[in-house]
Amino acid sequence: MSQTLALTRIETKLFVREWSGLFFVFALPLGLLTIFSLLGGNDGSDGIPVSFLPSMAIGIGIGILGLGTLPMMLAGYREKGVLRRLSTTPVRPVKLLIAQLLLHLAAAALVIVLILGVGSLFFDAALPGSPLRFTVAALLYCVSQLALGLLIGGLVPTAKAASIVGNVLLFPSMFFAGVWTPGDLMPESIRWLRDVTPMGAGMSSLQDSWSGGWPDGVHVIAMLAVTAVSIGVAARFFRWE
Amino acid sequence: MPENDLVVVQNLRKTYGATVAVDDVSLTVREGEIFGILGPNGAGKTTTVESIAGLRSPDAGTVRVIGLDPRTRRTEITSLIGVQLQASELPEKIRAREALELYASFYPSPRDPAELLEQLGLTEVRETQFAKLSGGQKQRLSIALALIGNPRVAILDELTTGLDPQARRDTWELVRQIRDAGVTIILVTHFMEEAEYLCDRIAIIDKGRVVALDTLAGLVDAARSExxxxxxxxxxxxxxxxxxxxxxxxxxxxxxxxxxxxxxxxxxxxxxxxxxxxxxxxxxxxxxxTTLDDAFLALAGRNFEGVER
Known part of the structure; x- marks a missing residue:
């Protein structure tokens, strides 16, 4: 346990020292929230629900953690022999994975606190109607994205490859999640994709919690399926070196 | 098994697909010595020591470190052996002190990180990030990490490759000090001069086989009388x-x-x-x-990269 804690402590420091990662994870969602709040006045008058903007910002922040920073970190460590070096010590390398997951969960929590806090303090945005249901939705979404991150980070050979694969997944994810086409603006024929991609399902579930609803069954199944498949494949094929 | 045989390798064989990395290697390392594994690139040196460290599972043969199988007794073995590997790096932004303190937390009875930094002349760069250390400093930090767990055996793989002559000599002195402090050392190298200078006994490996194993004096005599x-x-x-x-x-x-x-x-x-x-x-x-120098080439069997004289 103390080994995991020591690793988590150091990994957190290293994470904080990586400016570009920090920017995308925290500044980008916060920037989106700020700009659209100032531009649109997030009051629901334009037909876009007030829950959309904070859900989108949180969805993107957590998406970048899962598709960007986590797989790049893991693939980079394997590429440079950091994991190999670790396996010659009494520590099992899986503890580094646990440390990374804890760190990314904490970063996700921070993204959520930032978005909800800044939204409610500065832009008078409504908070989720049901904190419990919001937490369930956020956890499901977070776990599915981080599982995807483990999968990518476990399979691709280099940090560069991880960043390419991550980006290739991130942008379609955002598109199908309806980041640019909230609510009814998304063409009907592809709305089903919003329900089954993890970011779409995650954002929809987060939005539901604003009006006090539980996540929709389809969304829950989609997120759990992505989690299970990702972890299953990663566990089978994860390469330590 | 004599009591002072710390590492015993018998008929080790390891292949990667169709490539035979180690064909048939047997050797013993005695407590308190600097044991050299010398050979040209691709001879199977690294695979041999990786098998001793338990990173590779042999296709055939046995490896014992203080009587333990490195593959099945990971917890004990990793505490007994300190490893400095080729092509293993640390995260770019970790500081020297942080790396040592982190690794210290992995071991049951580690050495004091501050003391080790001092001993390796790294105190001044203790707050420097890994990526900003010089080649020699990185190498010394890597040696420090191999020693932080208070090991009985330290494996040092190609530790002076890429260093300038002065840094190389400094590193050699360091290796001697470490041995004098009671740590048995397995030194992998393709520099003949390094093996001559440091090693008590040397195994010359070529094409996955031990072609000679003796003290430096013994190797020289054998070569002379051959x-x-x-x-x-x-x-x-x-x-x-x-x-x-x-x-x-x-x-x-x-x-x-x-x-x-x-x-x-x-x-x-x-x-x-x-x-x-x-x-x-x-x-x-x-x-x-054969002249003395040629004898080494003859024992190793073919062109010997990196011979400096």
Whole structure:
């Protein structure tokens, strides 16, 4: 346990020292929230629900953690022999994975606190109607994205490859999640994709919690399926070196 | 097993697909010595020490470290062996002190990180990030990490490759100090000078086999007393054993119609007498005397990259 804690402590420091990662994870969602709040006045008058903007910002922040920073970190460590070096010590390398997951969960929590806090303090945005249901939705979404991150980070050979694969997944994810086409603006024929991609399902579930609803069954199944498949494949094929 | 044999490798074999990395390696490392594993690139040195460290599972043969199997007794072995690996880095932004403190937390009875930084001359760069350290500093930090767990055996793989001559000499002094402090060292190198300078005993590995294993003095003597002759024969040799069974003959190889025999200084007389007795007087007979430096090349079998003199 103390080994995991020591690793988590150091990994957190290293994470904080990586400016570009920090920017995308925290500044980008916060920037989106700020700009659209100032531009649109997030009051629901334009037909876009007030829950959309904070859900989108949180969805993107957590998406970048899962598709960007986590797989790049893991693939980079394997590429440079950091994991190999670790396996010659009494520590099992899986503890580094646990440390990374804890760190990314904490970063996700921070993204959520930032978005909800800044939204409610500065832009008078409504908070989720049901904190419990919001937490369930956020956890499901977070776990599915981080599982995807483990999968990518476990399979691709280099940090560069991880960043390419991550980006290739991130942008379609955002598109199908309806980041640019909230609510009814998304063409009907592809709305089903919003329900089954993890970011779409995650954002929809987060939005539901604003009006006090539980996540929709389809969304829950989609997120759990992505989690299970990702972890299953990663566990089978994860390469330590 | 004698009590002071710390590492015992017997008939180790390891292949990667069709490539034979280690064909047949046996060696023992004694407590308190600096044991050199010398050989050209691709000889199987790294695979051998990775097997000792438990990073590779042998296809055949056994490895024991203080009587333990490195593959099945990971917890004990990783605490007993400190490893400095080729091509293993630290995260770019970790500071020297942080890396040592982190690794210290992995071991049951670690050394004091501050003391080790001091001993390795890293105190001034203790707050410097790994990526900003010089080659020599990175290498010293890597040695510090190999020692932080208070190991009985330290494996140092190509530790001076890429260092300038001064940094190399400093590192050598350091290795001696570490041994004098009671740590047994397995040193992998392709620098002959390094092995000569540091090692108590040396195994020369080539093409996955140990071609010689002795003290430096022993290797030199063996090389001096070794004779090598080449010849052709007027007719087929009925059986190689006619020659290889002679006590003076150590090896007999054949390149097209030319025989090459090595052995003791009785070699020439023994071979010629035996062949003449069978009516096979050798033709085009040459004897070759190897110089000391050539002897190492001869023992290692082929071109030896990195020989500096």
């Amino acid at each position: 004779q090598r002759i080449t010849f052709r024969l007027p007719a087929e040799l009925p059986d190689n054993a006619i020659l290889t069974s002679l006590p003076a003959v150590r090896t007999l190889t054949r390149e097209q119609d030319r025989f090459i025999a090595t052995g003791t200084d009785e070699l020439l007389v023994a071979v010629v007498t035996e062949l003449a007795g069978r009516g096979l007087a050798p033709i085009d007979l040459h004897t070759e005397h």
